[in-house]
Amino acid sequence: MSKIRIYEYAKQNNLASKDVINFLKTENVEVSNHMSAISDEVVKKLDNKFKAKPENAKKGQNQKQSNNQQQNRQKQNQKNQSKPNKNKKQKGPKKNQQQERPAAKPAETPGKITYHGTLTVQDLAGKLNKEPAELIKKLMFLGVMATKNQDIDDDAIELICGEYDVEVEKEIILEDTDLDKYIEEDAEENLQERPAVVTIMGHVDHGKTTLLDSIRHTKVTAGEAGGITQHIGAYQVENDGKKITFLDTPGHAAFTSMRSRGAQVTDIAILVVAADDGVMPQTVEAINHAKAAEVPIIVAVNKMDKEGANPDRVMQELTEHQLIPEDWGGNTIFVNLSAIKNEGIDDLLEMILLVSEVEELKANPNAKAFGSVIDAQLDKGRGSVATLLVQNGTLHVGDPLVVGSTFGKVRAMVNDLGNRVTEVGPSTPVEITGLHGVPQAGDQFLVFKDEKKARQIGEAREQKQIDENRGTQSTVSLDDLFEQIKQGEMKELNIIVKADVQGSVEALAASLQKIEVEGVNVKIIHTGVGAITESDIILASASKAIVIGFNVRPDVNAKNAAESEKVDLRLHRVIYNAIEEIESAMKGLLDPEYQEKVIGQAEVREIFKVSRIGTIAGSYVTDGKITRDAGVRLIRDGVVLYEGELQALKRFKDDVKEVQTNYECGITISNFNDIKEGDTIEAFVMEEIERK
Numbered sequence: 001m002s003k004i005r006i007y008e009y010a011k012q013n014n015l016a017s018k019d020v021i022n023f024l025k026t027e028n029v030e031v032s033n034h035m036s037a038i039s040d041e042v043v044k045k046l047d048n049k050f051k052a053k054p055e056n057a058k059k060g061q062n063q064k065q066s067n068n069q070q071q072n073r074q075k076q077n078q079k080n081q082s083k084p085n086k087n088k089k090q091k092g093p094k095k096n097q098q099q100e101r102p103a104a105k106p107a108e109t110p111g112k113i114t115y116h117g118t119l120t121v122q123d124l125a126g127k128l129n130k131e132p133a134e135l136i137k138k139l140m141f142l143g144v145m146a147t148k149n150q151d152i153d154d155d156a157i158e159l160i161c162g163e164y165d166v167e168v169e170k171e172i173i174l175e176d177t178d179l180d181k182y183i184e185e186d187a188e189e190n191l192q193e194r195p196a197v198v199t200i201m202g203h204v205d206h207g208k209t210t211l212l213d214s215i216r217h218t219k220v221t222a223g224e225a226g227g228i229t230q231h232i233g234a235y236q237v238e239n240d241g242k243k244i245t246f247l248d249t250p251g252h253a254a255f256t257s258m259r260s261r262g263a264q265v266t267d268i269a270i271l272v273v274a275a276d277d278g279v280m281p282q283t284v285e286a287i288n289h290a291k292a293a294e295v296p297i298i299v300a301v302n303k304m305d306k307e308g309a310n311p312d313r314v315m316q317e318l319t320e321h322q323l324i325p326e327d328w329g330g331n332t333i334f335v336n337l338s339a340i341k342n343e344g345i346d347d348l349l350e351m352i353l354l355v356s357e358v359e360e361l362k363a364n365p366n367a368k369a370f371g372s373v374i375d376a377q378l379d380k381g382r383g384s385v386a387t388l389l390v391q392n393g394t395l396h397v398g399d400p401l402v403v404g405s406t407f408g409k410v411r412a413m414v415n416d417l418g419n420r421v422t423e424v425g426p427s428t429p430v431e432i433t434g435l436h437g438v439p440q441a442g443d444q445f446l447v448f449k450d451e452k453k454a455r456q457i458g459e460a461r462e463q464k465q466i467d468e469n470r471g472t473q474s475t476v477s478l479d480d481l482f483e484q485i486k487q488g489e490m491k492e493l494n495i496i497v498k499a500d501v502q503g504s505v506e507a508l509a510a511s512l513q514k515i516e517v518e519g520v521n522v523k524i525i526h527t528g529v530g531a532i533t534e535s536d537i538i539l540a541s542a543s544k545a546i547v548i549g550f551n552v553r554p555d556v557n558a559k560n561a562a563e564s565e566k567v568d569l570r571l572h573r574v575i576y577n578a579i580e581e582i583e584s585a586m587k588g589l590l591d592p593e594y595q596e597k598v599i600g601q602a603e604v605r606e607i608f609k610v611s612r613i614g615t616i617a618g619s620y621v622t623d624g625k626i627t628r629d630a631g632v633r634l635i636r637d638g639v640v641l642y643e644g645e646l647q648a649l650k651r652f653k654d655d656v657k658e659v660q661t662n663y664e665c666g667i668t669i670s671n672f673n674d675i676k677e678g679d680t681i682e683a684f685v686m687e688e689i690e691r692k
């Protein structure tokens with residue numbers, strides 16, 4: 001791809017950069033200034049405009065002697081070109097194209113046209129060198145009623161072009177779809193303090209929802225007229241004249257799934273632990289999720305009103321996870337409270353404000369707004385409704401914006417109290433309407449100066465999303481690990497370890513942690529006993545981690561999630577192999593020639609014991625197929641009990657080569673008889689894969 005910049009092109013062709021930029025704008029090519037690089041395609045466009053016809057701009061001198069007549073024509077052409085450029089600002093791009101045309105030579109129908117975004121009838125007429133009226137008539141015959149300035153859809157454009165035998169291509173600018181590129185950096189002096197955004201996490205039933213409600217009721221109802229709060233996915237409260245924003249969906253799964261989409265909205269995590277119950281598995285998960293996101297944790301020891309409440313035990317248990325109270329020489333804040341009795345709520349809010357201060361949370365309220373989607377859905381009456389959290393800048397009604405892979409213009413805004421508002425500043429949640437599509441929680445949004453640009457980028461992002469969904473690029477994969485390490489892109493390799501028993505988890509994690517290759521070491525971000533779950537995969541995706549399963553399998557949801565999130569999942573039955581694989585991958589020594597591929601699964605429905613043969617598993621193929629020469633694994637409750645070979649595969653009495661989905665079969669496994677009803681038999685083959 002050419003990396004010529006506009007000013008270079010202009011210089012080479014004796015043109016003013018401004019004229020080049022103006023022309024590109026009439027062609028809907030996005031350029032910001034004379035330093036912008038332009039693609040080959042755009043250069044071609046410019047050549048067509050500035051070189052082909054006039055051919056004078058740079059060669060005027062030489063041609064002077066050769067042909068006077070031609071020169072006159074050139075002058076004429078030049079005039080025609082410069083005229084529209086001069087008054088471009090007042091008249092807009094579409095008129096320019098029109099104005100140019102009458103002076104041009106008899107208009108020829110082009111062989112091919114390209115466009116991006118949408119076209120009005122007039123735009124299309126211009127591109128085809130036809131009169132808009134002619135197109136309007138043709139459209140009418142095709143059953144499309146449109147006026148000159150109306151946008152026509154892609155199908156209609158194609159139909160019209162077909163009528164004229166013109167090839168048509170819709171261009172999507174895939175470069176520059178990254179919203180980060182458009183975020184302007186804020187000067188330090190423009191930054192002001194902003195409210196903290198808080199997420200509440202913790203084990204099931206430890207009181208997350210009750211705490212959220214309690215904070216809302218004690219704080220919101222007090223000051224606000226009416227006091228009926230809307231559930232828009234987040235709310236704000238005031239304490240000591242300072243605001244705090246709470247995300248309304250408690251739990252680390254939501255938190256991390258947002259993070260996996262690029263949204264890091266939480267500034268502080270409140271870890272709720274019931275004083276009578278202590279640290280439970282999901283408490284640990286929540287800690288790991290918060291740590292992976294590098295978010296400070298405040299511990300809320302809840303249910304202090306209960307009889308068995310034992311806050312000391314909670315503290316004790318949490319020290320094992322490096323959350324050490326200040327009293328014991330650590331730096332984790334613990335607040336004892338009772339959500340149900342509204343006790344200790346003020347203390348908690350005070351502590352949140354304290355941590356906010358330490359974190360120096362700041363934003364520029366005068367910038368163009370950007371932030372994240374908290375929640376979004378399609379409403380029957382209102383169309384796409386999205387709750388956005390403004391993270392920087394101020395969002396106004398009427399602002400054009402790109403949100404995830406969609407775009408629009410803020411039509412109306414409603415805050416968490418159900419009031420209509422016209423503008424909202426940093427750390428404020430607000431529900432908006434006016435988007436063309438429904439974004440996803442965790443998507444980022446950014447306000448643009450004009451609607452057209454928002455639309456172009458929104459459409460390009462949508463296209464990119466579609467392409468990416470088709471693609472197979474993984475987040476972090478052992479296959480390209482070495483490349484990433486070599487390029488210095490990776491400092492730490494994040495790993496999640498799941499195994500059948502705690503002993504294996506610990507052994508594996510300890511060995512993995514010792515690996516260090518070229519300054520890159522392994523960081524175990526989460527461990528657990530049991531099958532690999534969707535939550536593990538989401539955490540892996542958000543943290544760019546690899547998941548290692550030792551004697552365990554992913555459950556169905558996890559398997560699907562790993563596929564869609566492109567998380568590299570490695571399953572092992574020998575600890576040494578797991579360690580060696582990681583080490584080799586980091587050293588670039590991974591032998592990628594063979595890879596295991598699961599080809600099918602069968603459910604064991606009935607057991608027949610035949611003394612001569614052993615246990616025959618009367619099975620039903622639920623997925624893929626089972627083949628005679630495949631390797632097999634016996635899985636019970638997500639745990640691999642045995643891995644080996646098939647001894648026999650039968651349909652009724654006959655030996656068969658393979659059995660497809662939805663068929664029954666009899667399976668015997670070589671040297672293994674401990675098969676039970678409800679077990680799963682998984683068939684796999686070793687497949688040769690292409691080396692990168």
Ligand SMILES: Nc1nc2c(ncn2[C@@H]2O[C@H](COP(=O)(O)OP(=O)(O)OP(=O)(O)O)[C@@H](O)[C@H]2O)c(=O)[nH]1
Pocket residue numbers: 202203204205206207208209210211250302303304305306337338339340341
């Ligand atoms: N005694 C007492 N009970 C509480 C307190 N806080 C919550 N509970 C009770 O604990 C139970 C669970 O509370 P929730 O707020 O639903 O817990 P949660 O963590 O949101 O639970 P999930 O949404 O299922 O994860 C409910 O019956 C609450 O009434 C408290 O401070 N004291």
